[in-house]
Amino acid sequence: MSVKISRNTKINALLLLIVAALAVLPLALGLGDHKEEPFTGADAEAETAITELQPDYEPWFSPLYEPPSGEIESALFALQAALGAGVLAYYFGVRRGRRQGEARALAKTGDAVDAEGGAVDTAGAGASVPSARAPGSKDA
Amino acid sequence: MHIAEGYLPPVHAAAWGVAAAPFVVHGVRALTREVRSNPESTLLLGASGAFTFVLSALKLPSVTGSCSHPTGTGLGAILFRPPIMAVLGTITLLFQALLLAHGGLTTLGANAFSMAIVGPWAGYGTYLLVRRFGAPLMVAVFFGAFVADLSTYCVTSVQLALAFPDQGSGVMGALAKFGSIFAVTQIPLAVSEGLLTVLVMRLLTQSSKGELTRLGVLTGAATKRREEAGAR
Numbered sequence: 001m002s003v004k005i006s007r008n009t010k011i012n013a014l015l016l017l018i019v020a021a022l023a024v025l026p027l028a029l030g031l032g033d034h035k036e037e038p039f040t041g042a043d044a045e046a047e048t049a050i051t052e053l054q055p056d057y058e059p060w061f062s063p064l065y066e067p068p069s070g071e072i073e074s075a076l077f078a079l080q081a082a083l084g085a086g087v088l089a090y091y092f093g094v095r096r097g098r099r100q101g102e103a104r105a106l107a108k109t110g111d112a113v114d115a116e117g118g119a120v121d122t123a124g125a126g127a128s129v130p131s132a133r134a135p136g137s138k139d140a
Numbered sequence: 141m142h143i144a145e146g147y148l149p150p151v152h153a154a155a156w157g158v159a160a161a162p163f164v165v166h167g168v169r170a171l172t173r174e175v176r177s178n179p180e181s182t183l184l185l186g187a188s189g190a191f192t193f194v195l196s197a198l199k200l201p202s203v204t205g206s207c208s209h210p211t212g213t214g215l216g217a218i219l220f221r222p223p224i225m226a227v228l229g230t231i232t233l234l235f236q237a238l239l240l241a242h243g244g245l246t247t248l249g250a251n252a253f254s255m256a257i258v259g260p261w262a263g264y265g266t267y268l269l270v271r272r273f274g275a276p277l278m279v280a281v282f283f284g285a286f287v288a289d290l291s292t293y294c295v296t297s298v299q300l301a302l303a304f305p306d307q308g309s310g311v312m313g314a315l316a317k318f319g320s321i322f323a324v325t326q327i328p329l330a331v332s333e334g335l336l337t338v339l340v341m342r343l344l345t346q347s348s349k350g351e352l353t354r355l356g357v358l359t360g361a362a363t364k365r366r367e368e369a370g371a372r
């Protein structure tokens with residue numbers, strides 16, 4: 001396969017790779033091994049610390065709704081991430097569609113100019129049309 | 141990771157609520173103004189809120205052997221300025237408090253103060269400062285998001301230290317304790333958040349140049365230079 005991957009895509013992939021490595025390394029290096037319960041939440045650790053600092057402190061309010069099990073809780077967290085990822089993907093999808101539409105419209109006007117002008121070369125038409133438009137409409 | 145429900149004494153909870161409320165009200169006004177005067181920015185506003193939603197749902201392991209999650213508030217603060225993030229961050233916190241028993245209603249004020257107010261402002265300030273030194277946009281974005289994330293959990297540590305001072309070493313002793321739980325855990329996560337924010341900003345500079353220019357993230361001159369570089 002000799003698919004050409006652009007430099008942009010490579011940098012983006014590298015960024016994701018580093019983030020993944022940062023998440024996996026603590027697990028792979030066993031950085032939680034010194035604990036009784038490795039990789040618990042920092043908020044739970046804070047609760048323990050509070051009890052150590054003030055043994056008589058009692059939480060004076062409890063959540064109105066608590067997910068009945070760890071499974072339900074993880075489902076709700078997944079739902080939250082999915083909602084966010086969905087909206088983000090929608091945004092970039094709309095943008096991409098809009099840009100493609102603009103490019104297509106641009107190509108069409110370019111063809112029309114070509115047909116009318118006859119002698120006008122494609123490169124000239126292609127260069128003159130974008131300059132007349134908004135600065136955001138660079139050829140992809 | 142936010143302060144759990146009921147884990148701040150009533151006086152502290154109320155005080156942080158009072159401190160956070162004006163910022164959130166001001167933010168709601170800023171948000172309505174933005175949507176009214178620039179209806180086309182609604183979609184990008186939604187995307188900024190969505191970024192916060194995704195990142196605060198990702199609980200990641202860290203070097204301390206515990207887990208925490210990023211906040212995702214740096215991106216929106218850089219794009220739309222911090223007041224708007226006071227609203228979007230609080231909405232995220234409310235969702236987690238109501239449905240996930242994560243954070244809480246009584247601690248909403250304190251958590252909003254750290255994640256939706258101090259984080260965005262500190263991140264935005266850092267972003268501006270780094271840009272003023274002439275650093276490339278993406279370097280400024282990285283440090284902005286990094287600081288927004290880390291400062292949030294430094295504030296959380298301070299809030300808990302003020303509420304639960306150590307009997308021997310006082311507030312400072314408690315701060316060291318909570319800081320080692322929250323702030324140290326957060327350092328690698330803040331790096332991750334910085335990188336992810338850079339990634340999204342890179343995608344935005346490719347897809348939404350016009351909008352970023354209007355928001356002042358890309359200057360006209362920078363866009364031109366970029367286009368010239370791209371054309372070559």
